[in-house]
Amino acid sequence: xSAPAASAPGVPLPPPVTGPLPRGCTFAESDWRILANFWYxxxxxxxxxxxxxxxxxxxxxxxxxxxxxxxTCANDLCLHRGVPLSMGSLENGDLVCAYHGFRYDxxxxxVKIPAHPSAAIxxxxxxxxxxxxxxxxxxxxxxxAEPAGTFPELxxxxxxxxxxxxxxxxxxACSAGRQLEGFMDVAHFAFLHANTFxxxxxxxxxxxxxxxxxxxxxxxxxxxxxxxxxxxxxxxPPEEGxxxxxxxxxxxxxxxxxxxxxxxxxxxxDCASPVSARQTxxxxxxxxxxxxxxxxxxxxxxxxTIFNEDRAIVQAQYPEDLPIDLLEEVHIRADRxxxxxxQELGRLGLGEAYTT
Ligand code: FES
Ligand SMILES: [Fe+2]
Numbered sequence: 001x002s003a004p005a006a007s008a009p010g011v012p013l014p015p016p017v018t019g020p021l022p023r024g025c026t027f028a029e030s031d032w033r034i035l036a037n038f039w040y041x042x043x044x045x046x047x048x049x050x051x052x053x054x055x056x057x058x059x060x061x062x063x064x065x066x067x068x069x070x071x072t073c074a075n076d077l078c079l080h081r082g083v084p085l086s087m088g089s090l091e092n093g094d095l096v097c098a099y100h101g102f103r104y105d106x107x108x109x110x111v112k113i114p115a116h117p118s119a120a121i122x123x124x125x126x127x128x129x130x131x132x133x134x135x136x137x138x139x140x141x142x143x144x145a146e147p148a149g150t151f152p153e154l155x156x157x158x159x160x161x162x163x164x165x166x167x168x169x170x171x172x173a174c175s176a177g178r179q180l181e182g183f184m185d186v187a188h189f190a191f192l193h194a195n196t197f198x199x200x201x202x203x204x205x206x207x208x209x210x211x212x213x214x215x216x217x218x219x220x221x222x223x224x225x226x227x228x229x230x231x232x233x234x235x236x237p238p239e240e241g242x243x244x245x246x247x248x249x250x251x252x253x254x255x256x257x258x259x260x261x262x263x264x265x266x267x268x269x270d271c272a273s274p275v276s277a278r279q280t281x282x283x284x285x286x287x288x289x290x291x292x293x294x295x296x297x298x299x300x301x302x303x304x305t306i307f308n309e310d311r312a313i314v315q316a317q318y319p320e321d322l323p324i325d326l327l328e329e330v331h332i333r334a335d336r337x338x339x340x341x342x343q344e345l346g347r348l349g350l351g352e353a354y355t356t
Contacts, residue, residue: 010212010344011250014038014148022059026277032058034349037148038251040273041138041283042073044166048139052095054086056275060143062130067093070106071134073141074127078102079110085127136269136285137166150215152253156267156287165286165296167304169273172280174314176252176272177322179280181341182314183254183270184246187334189225192313196306199225205334216250216344219337246337250344264290268303278320282307324350 016033025032035058042055043064052065054076063076063086076084078097087098094103094111103112108127113119131147133140136157156162172179182188190203208221221244243259252274258266267287272280286303323329324346331339 010347011149011214011216013348014144016349017144022061025059027058028351031350035251035274036143039133039140039142039147039149039151040252041140041271042273042281043139044169044283045134045137045139046166050090052086052088052090054084057141058143058274059276062141063095064132064139065090065095067106071132071139072106072108072129073132073139074104074108074129077127079125079127137164138271138283138285149251150249152249152255152269152271153215153247154255154267154269154285154287156257156265156289157285159287159289161289161292162265162267162287163289163292163296163299165288165300165303167284167286167300167307170282170284170304170307170311171275172282172311172315173278174280174317175278175320175322176274176280177341177345178314178317178320179272179282179310180248180252180254180270181322181338182310183256183272184219184248184337184341185335186221186223186244186337187332188313192309193306196302196309197225207333208336210336210340212340212344213247215247217246217248217337217340219246219248220244221246248341248344251348251350260290262290264288 014034014037017036021029021032027035040057042057042062043053047053048064048066048071052063055062055064061076061084062073063084064071064073076086078085078099080097080102081099083097083099085095085097088096094105096103101114102110104127105111108129110121110125113121130141130143136154157164187205189198190200192198194200202225206223208219211218222241224241245257246254248254252272254270256268256270260266269285271283273283275281284307286300288299322342324342326339326342
């Protein structure tokens with residue numbers, strides 16, 4: 001089959017990130033040095049409060065902590081004796097190591113060694129810190145000093161017409177690429193999601209366009225598969241179908257906006273955060289501009305049920321790596337998005353040995 005048309009330049013190619021790889025890195029080195037260029041969420045904002053929090057991204061162990069005006073992300077390693085700082089505590093705005101009490105300020109600089117309180121502290125006693133952003137209820141970081149790519153966009157988050165929901169992160173034993181591709185796959189609704197929004201009698205996938213965009217991919221898919229049993233009990237799919245607009249922010253985030261009848265919109269930002277080559281932490285802010293007077297729990301539960309239906313499949317797929325070489329798996333017309341996604345990951349430089 002023919003490849004999707006290239007209609008806009010893609011994500012600029014980032015330079016390989018230099019420096020040592022994380023200990024026990026599960027990625028091929030060349031892949032890690034590319035993936036480390038991008039922003040990924042590593043925690044919910046609401047979970048980073050008055051104590052340090054551990055996280056892991058691309059096999060790098062991280063610690064997050066918040067002071068009155070700063071949120072810091074650093075490698076989770078005390079410079080003294082290799083103790084995770086996430087085991088420590090926050091005192092008067094400093095992160096205090098659990099072992100010998102070294103204190104680190106919000107810049108990661110060691111500011112006190114309790115065993116020698118009057119000794120000068122060398123400036124190089126400073127943690128390796130990383131850029132941090134908070135957006136859509138999530139804490140994001142990047143392991144490169146200068147992040148590349150387009151930061152995933154979710155304008156509805158700040159739109160008062162929309163109700164926000166933030167499920168707890170979902171841990172999935174799969175590569176981030178497999179999860180994200182599955183989120184954009186439109187041919188599985190009738191089978192995997194037959195108990196939620198899919199219709200077992202409606203497996204047909206109409207043709208649809210896939211466009212390259214500066215952030216990655218833009219896909220507009222119209223079908224007669226609905227998405228949500230609304231609170232009033234009416235099924236969603238109308239005669240003219242339901243439009244799903246996917247915007248993929250390479251490498252591992254996709255915003256889906258589902259255009260339901262009567263101007264109702266469901267928006268999901270699927271962020272497959274690569275913990276390691278075969279472990280993904282899914283963060284998925286949800287928004288809706290309908291049923292906004294209804295409680296959030298059923299809305300969250302319904303979408304988490306769908307994510308768990310997908311989870312069972314992506315955990316079982318093999319090879320665990322998303323094959324970048326298009327010859328490795330068979331493709332059908334409905335897979336236009338997957339084909340373009342794999343091509344774009346390949347264009348970023350991710351190799352045949354996507355993971356090790
Ligand atoms: S290991 Fe952290 S202060 Fe000694
Ligand atoms: Fe799915």
